[in-house]
Amino acid sequence: MYFWENYFFVTRSEENYIKTIFHLGDNSSDLVSTNAIAEQMDTKPSSVTDMAKKLAEKGFVNYKKYQGVSLTDFGINTALSIIRKHRLWEVFLVEKLDFSWDEVHEVAEQLEHIKSEKLIDSIDALLDFPKYDPHGDPIPSKDGKFMERHKQLLSDMALKTEGVCVGVKDTSAAFLKFLDKNRIALGNTIKVLEKEDFDQSLHIQMEGKELHISHQIASNLYIKKND
Amino acid sequence: MYFWENYFFVTRSEENYIKTIFHLGDNSSDLVSTNAIAEQMDTKPSSVTDMAKKLAEKGFVNYKKYQGVSLTDFGINTALSIIRKHRLWEVFLVEKLDFSWDEVHEVAEQLEHIKSEKLIDSIDALLDFPKYDPHGDPIPSKDGKFMERHKQLLSDMALKTEGVCVGVKDTSAAFLKFLDKNRIALGNTIKVLEKEDFDQSLHIQMEGKELHISHQIASNLYIKKND
DNA sequence: ACAAATTTTTAGATTTGTCTAAATTTTAAT
DNA sequence: ATTAAAATTTAGACAAATCTAAAAATTTGT
Known part of the structure; x- marks a missing residue:
């Protein structure tokens, strides 16, 4: 390159x-x-x-x-290279510098413009080639390939189905902080216990505990259904 | 800040x-x-x-x-903050990403402009608060203080005196690569065995081995005399 | 289908950081 | 102390990225 x-x-x-x-x-x-x-x-x-x-x-x-x-194809490659850098820096900030997931975006917006192929490849290696960023978004590889996970919004899940929280749709600091406060994190197992017709809020089971969450929240959490 | x-x-x-x-x-x-x-x-x-x-x-x-x-004082503080960032990133590149000391400058020139106090303080902590960069230059602390080492050019050292190589004056990639090739590195113990009047070249003892180096080289290496 | 509303483009201006060429000031030489 | 040389500033221009206001094209509503 x-x-x-x-x-x-x-x-x-x-x-x-x-x-x-x-x-x-x-x-x-x-x-x-x-x-x-x-x-x-x-x-x-x-x-x-x-x-x-x-x-x-x-x-x-x-x-x-x-x-x-x-x-164009050239434009897409360029975009993927920038997104790769942005997301790798986000992982770096969280994994190596203990930033929280609501603090990384601003800084990554700056770091994504640093021009050094060796730098970003080294960061990639240091992090052991992560496939997803702290918000669950896929990280394109050096050659622009990435795997979009098969996932769905929690709000779209059927009753009694179970899955793992793998991403957020809304990545605003406000939403992310709310999730932290309520101990909702990527990797958590979530099961839909009940759906409220009136306001489409959900009763869920998460990591053992039961929880009531609004439609607004459920429609911004991505779940990967258990096989 | x-x-x-x-x-x-x-x-x-x-x-x-x-x-x-x-x-x-x-x-x-x-x-x-x-x-x-x-x-x-x-x-x-x-x-x-x-x-x-x-x-x-x-x-x-x-x-x-x-x-x-x-x-102005304000300008000096600003300069020290930029230099602090530049040198910390250089240490990061060498220590954590295995860059060689001749590769770090260009990238650090970009990274020094990233605006995030939390970022640079975290990098500082990750590196365990280094006092000197890979070329031996002092790293200003958060409040702008730094310790310039008591050092002298190898070319200015008296016969038979001994010291440790602690820095380079010329930081060009060409010079640094030359030093690598000749196994001259920071931390090496160097003793002046003989000085050639004619061309001011030196015979030195370095880490056991004897070496002949030109004035050009000797006048770009900083030595800290042993106490 | 045609007028009204919306979207998009053009034209001209502004800011930042740079340049060249000319004018001015300082420094150096005799 | 003058003059020649060197350094510095000014004036005017340019490219990048943006803006406002006006013009042009497209879309929408009936």
Whole structure:
């Protein structure tokens, strides 16, 4: 990847756009709108248009006027490399520096832009090649492959079924802190005991104890069903 | 230092100027010239003038037209905080990720700009609060204090005196690789056996073996004399 | 299908950090 | 003490990334 770090310079701003387009595109191949990008990045649509042209010129996106943008293969690879760095740094912060999962995002947003292939590969090795980040999101490998776990929202699980909590949908500090306070953590075994029709809240069994949780919470927790 | 990371925003460019002014100022309180800064940073004197005004406005330097700049106390603290980060990251790269001492500078130049007090303090703790970086330079503590070792250049040592190699003056990759190739490393015990008047080269004893080194090399190695 | 609402783009301006070329100040030399 | 040389600053320009306001295209509602 000599190419990357030297010949083809990508600015921090470009990287942030590419990452955002990747997340909004959500592996479907349809176009992402200027407005959606602007809203997500807290910027103006006109700024997005300018950047869309630049990214198209550099080969990261296909841009159709008035339609939106989609990442090229090159753009997807670039996005995956940034996401890989972001998530590996998050694991590093939690595993090696005892950050809590609600503190890692901000710092990883900075660290993901550090340009050194050797650095991130060494971090990967130091962490023993983790497959998931502290929020349960998959970490792309060096060659851009990653395994999306077969998982479902707790709110979508059938009565009496059991599984392991493997991820969060909402990664806001507020939600993560709430989970900590209620001893809900990744790896916990959860069984749906009862569903309340009225407000769609759930009675669950988690690690032995019984718990009542709102729909809002249940619809932001990912569960991997037991085989 | 809440102040720092939020209220008072320092750009990466400003940080690089502050760092350069600190190094050129070399703890003497006299002014650093525009030209010197420009040369060191591979930029133009006119650019330095512009930045000098901005840094003065923000309180980092005292700027006297046609005379030069010197850091204020605030500027010195800022410089020490950047240098602290740079050197701690260098130790991290060597100690935890097995980088060699000639590979760390480039990456540390990027990492030193990451803004998170918790991050750098955690790295500091992880490394067990090192006092010196891989090149033997002192690491400022959180409150900006650091101990400059009592040391001298190998080329300035008297005949028959002995000491420990504690640092390098030239930190270029070329020099560091040369030292590696010749098994010269920090911590080695060195004794001056003979000095050649003609070219000022030295015969030394290092860790048992005898070695002939040029003045160029000897004048870039720091030795701490044995008590 | 057509007018209204929404989305997107264009045009022109701003900020940051840089440059070149010209003007000014300081330093050095005789 | 003048003048020549060197260093420094000013003025004006440029690229990147952003903004606002206005224009153009698309979508929506009836």
